[in-house]
Amino acid sequence: MDTIAAIATASGKGGVAIIRISGDGAHQCLSRVFRKQNMEMRKMYYGGVYDGEVLLDKCLCVKFDAGASFTGEETAEIQCHGGYASARDILEAVLKNGARMAESGEFSKRAFMNGKIDLSQAEAVGDIIEAETKSASRAAARLLSGSLGEMISSFQDVIKELLTAIEAGIDYPDEIDEQETSETIISQVQQMLPQIDKLIEGYSRGRITKEGLKVCIIGKPNAGKSSLLNALCGSDRAIVTSIAGTTRDTLHEILDFSGIKVHLFDTAGIRESDDVIERAGVERSQLTLKDSDVVLCVTDSSEEDDFSWIDKEDVLDKQGVFVFNKSDLNLAAEKPLPFSWERINVSTKTGEGIEAVSEFIASQARANDASDALTITSQRHFDALVKAKGHLENCLELMPPDILSIDLTSAWTVLGEITGQTVTEDIVNNIFEKFCVGK
Ligand SMILES: Nc1nc2c(ncn2[C@@H]2O[C@H](COP(=O)(O)OP(=O)(O)OP(=O)(O)O)[C@@H](O)[C@H]2O)c(=O)[nH]1
Ligand SMILES: [Mg+2]
Structure with missing residues (x-):
């Protein structure tokens, strides 16, 4: 070279x-x-x-x-x-x-x-350089140690052995019982699948550990969303006025909660509007909500709010909390809550409840901290594992071994994409191009 x-x-x-x-x-x-x-x-x-x-x-x-x-x-x-x-x-x-x-x-x-190093370790080198929090750096260090590559290679070894057994059956049909080979394949695949599932399931935590937890502040205009953002950041980041519809664009702040990166988004208040700019803002609010992991649903305690502005479908898969802001004012009639999230009484004016909201975010951050166990943090690895799982699940049916060998071979190949064994040159170039010069 x-x-x-x-x-x-x-x-x-x-x-x-x-x-x-x-x-x-x-x-x-x-x-x-x-x-x-x-x-x-x-x-x-x-x-x-x-x-x-x-x-x-x-x-x-x-x-x-x-x-x-x-x-x-x-x-x-x-x-x-x-x-x-x-x-x-x-x-x-x-x-x-x-x-x-x-x-x-x-x-x-x-x-x-x-x-x-294998490709997953090389990617971890990139991740450790990019890491902005302790957890992200530790999760990358774990991948850098090569433990993911070792696990993937062990799956590949099992699959290779099964493929060798299938070939032996084709070469010596009288001596090797087809049914027995198929049964061995099923039992080995059954042992592998839960381990692959565990890696797949851990990805959402791994992604959050690496990229950060996305927390979205949402509510009707004037509920006090921007005031909450400012209180959580400890600075006058967002403009606060008594005019409903002050915030138009989505604001983004990055904070560190318990060693995990948190993206905090303040959004435009959701309401019907004839104003083109406000409508564009509301659309952005809804997109930010859909893309978030955690929701702070802010409501003005002194006003009526039936929460009809929030679509249940958008929050089903998320964790969240109702922030009853302006607790320093007289309370309006009790509001029935649309879902079973906790309620925190807050006053951004007096500071009441801000600590509790912080603690809620911190608890969500901690729940997603994947730095203490082997967890995948890359979409590329996730996609390969999902494909491998699909191929392996196809092998759970009792079929002639030569038919099973098609899916087994595919599973072996997609697993090799994680370590880089079977990856195309384009993908390799794509990964390294993102690195800095000198790394
Ligand atoms: N009394 C009282 N007033 C508050 C509190 N929090 C915010 N306000 C006031 O409520 C008004 C709206 O506050 P913002 O933080 O701008 O509300 P918002 O939800 O961001 O509003 P939009 O950006 O228009 O959607 C301002 O006049 C704030 O001073 C609170 O805890 N108590
Ligand atoms: Mg605002």
Whole structure:
């Protein structure tokens, strides 16, 4: 493989910056800019890095041989002083001495191509870099350890054994009983399916851990939705006025609740309107509601509200709470609640109940924290598992083994998409393109 190089650390001022070099000429390339003789592998050496005779920086340098590097190739790293110009200067010297600029994610892609990590681990590298909360980072670290790949490979091994048994039956029809083979297939598939189901079911939590819990504040105009957003954020994020229909666009704030990322959305109050802008706002409210995981349904305690503005269908699969706001005012007649969510009395004016709403969101965040168990967090893995499940379920009927082999082969192939064993080049490129340069 040709030799690639990039700055692996974030740009800007910092303690150190790292320039990474990988490929067949990595060591030679390093030796041209860093002239230490007889460097041992995996040992740091201190000295000057030069462009010709010009000293660029005093650095720490290390070499890895192909067997012991991240990419699985000959690798070298230069740690220079963190500062954009110095790192850039050194990179340019490296590029003049036999390396070319790496593409996005090319180091990780090479690690995958060289079998150092499977595709699910490579994706976890991306996830851990993107992680903004403790839980997201821990869930990614678990995937980085390779445990998902191991589990998927164990399913594939079982399927491969079944396929081998089917082939043996075709080669030796007199010695191997077809019915027995089919029964073995059914019993093995029955053992695998609950484990696959568990991974599939965990995805909604995994997705929330990685991407964040979507919490939508919804209600009639003037109920106090924006005031609630402001109280939860602890800042005057949204405009609050006594005019019904103040909020038109959906507002989005990101908060951290119990180590989980929470997307908090304030929406336009839902009502019939002749105003084109307000109608567009209400449409957005409804879309935001449909796409959310948790709903804060705000109502003005001092006003009548029969909740006819909310469509039950939109919230059936969600968790939520009724926020009876303006508890500092005189209460209107008791309102019958349309579904069995809890009710919290709140006054954004006095602060009553805000803590309870926060605690409700935090409890929902904790319930979706998937960082303590092996959980899939990627739509790509979810889709592959759902397909594999479908193929395996087709094998539960007692049929001749050669017919079962069609679905078993398909299940083996789609499972291989998770580890990258059977994935197309396009998908691989697509995954690594999203990485940053230097990773
Ligand atoms: N007394 C009292 N007034 C409140 C409370 N919360 C909000 N208000 C007032 O209610 C009015 C509407 O508040 P907003 O937060 O703008 O309500 P909204 O639901 O976002 O309204 P739209 O954006 O128009 O849909 C403002 O005049 C607020 O000051 C409360 O707890 N008590
Ligand atoms: Mg508002």
